[in-house]
Amino acid sequence: MSTQSAVKKGKQVVNELLVRPFPQNLLIRKPAWGSLLFLVVLFVFIVAYRPLQVHETALLSFQLTVLAYCFLIAMAELLVASAIARTNGFSPKGNWTVSSEILAVVLLLLGIGISTYFAGFVMEPASSRWNWPTFFDSFSRAALIGLVPVLLPSLFNIRYAFAQETFQSYELRDQVKDSQEELIQIESKAKKEHLEFFPHEFLFAESQGNYVVFHLVKPDGPVAISIRNSISDIEAQLAAIPHFMRTHRAFVVNLKQITSRKGNALGYRLSLANCTHIVPVSRQNAREFEQAML
Numbered sequence: 001m002s003t004q005s006a007v008k009k010g011k012q013v014v015n016e017l018l019v020r021p022f023p024q025n026l027l028i029r030k031p032a033w034g035s036l037l038f039l040v041v042l043f044v045f046i047v048a049y050r051p052l053q054v055h056e057t058a059l060l061s062f063q064l065t066v067l068a069y070c071f072l073i074a075m076a077e078l079l080v081a082s083a084i085a086r087t088n089g090f091s092p093k094g095n096w097t098v099s100s101e102i103l104a105v106v107l108l109l110l111g112i113g114i115s116t117y118f119a120g121f122v123m124e125p126a127s128s129r130w131n132w133p134t135f136f137d138s139f140s141r142a143a144l145i146g147l148v149p150v151l152l153p154s155l156f157n158i159r160y161a162f163a164q165e166t167f168q169s170y171e172l173r174d175q176v177k178d179s180q181e182e183l184i185q186i187e188s189k190a191k192k193e194h195l196e197f198f199p200h201e202f203l204f205a206e207s208q209g210n211y212v213v214f215h216l217v218k219p220d221g222p223v224a225i226s227i228r229n230s231i232s233d234i235e236a237q238l239a240a241i242p243h244f245m246r247t248h249r250a251f252v253v254n255l256k257q258i259t260s261r262k263g264n265a266l267g268y269r270l271s272l273a274n275c276t277h278i279v280p281v282s283r284q285n286a287r288e289f290e291q292a293m294l
Contacts, residue, residue: 035078076115116142207231
């Protein structure tokens with residue numbers, strides 16, 4: 001094999017790895033609990049090993065000074081993690097990959113490094129910190145220390161990056177309207193909004209902020225209709241239909257419209273009839289989904 005072929009093959013392997021599904025870092029998936037865990041781990045690590053040049057202040061002991069630093073840094077970490085969670089790491093909803101995880105870790109470490117530098121202004125005289133050497137020293141030390149609590153969840157989940165994906169196709173189940181089919185009426189938090197459809201017309205519903213978008217197949221083709229409501233409330237309104245399932249925190253899908261699934265232990269990506277959208281199945285719902293599709 002030539003060097004050029006080896007390089008090309010290596011790039012292909014890396015690109016395939018970067019787009020593999022990956023479990024979302026705990027700090028991103030649950031920002032509040034993650035920041036609390038981050039605070040505890042960071043405090044214990046700094047007090048035990050003293051990797052930073054932190055010393056007691058005129059008003060606080062060494063332990064309280066470290067706690068104050070850690071609290072300010074944890075608040076910055078919470079803000080960064082919440083921003084990443086809200087944007088899903090700039091990836092499509094339900095599609096968290098190895099590259100998303102790497103980007104999240106880099107952004108978290110940047111936030112930790114920068115916030116550590118500015119936290120020093122609260123604890124020490126500003127005149128002694130307002131210079132580039134102090135910034136780079138503070139940033140680099142904090143980023144290296146932050147690797148411990150930030151990378152631990154990622155390292156725990158790294159085995160999923162190499163899990164083999166499977167593919168399975170499904171025959172479409174009977175979706176012809178019959179005389180016994182009852183019209184579904186969806187209630188909205190906005191009184192002027194109204195939506196009704198038959199079960200066979202429903203493809204999936206997706207949460208988008210304060211709205212839920214219903215994807216339906218009407219006689220004249222597919223349509224998308226937004227209703228002001230939460231996905232949990234919509235799930236409750238659709239609970240009477242046994243083949244409507246909540247597969248993800250943001251999706252409810254009609255199991256009878258599924259044509260194929262692709263994925264592994266991390267969850268699945270579903271293709272539906274009359275639809276180009278991909279609907280995710282989360283890792284937590286994968287087993288229930290498998291049972292429902294038997």
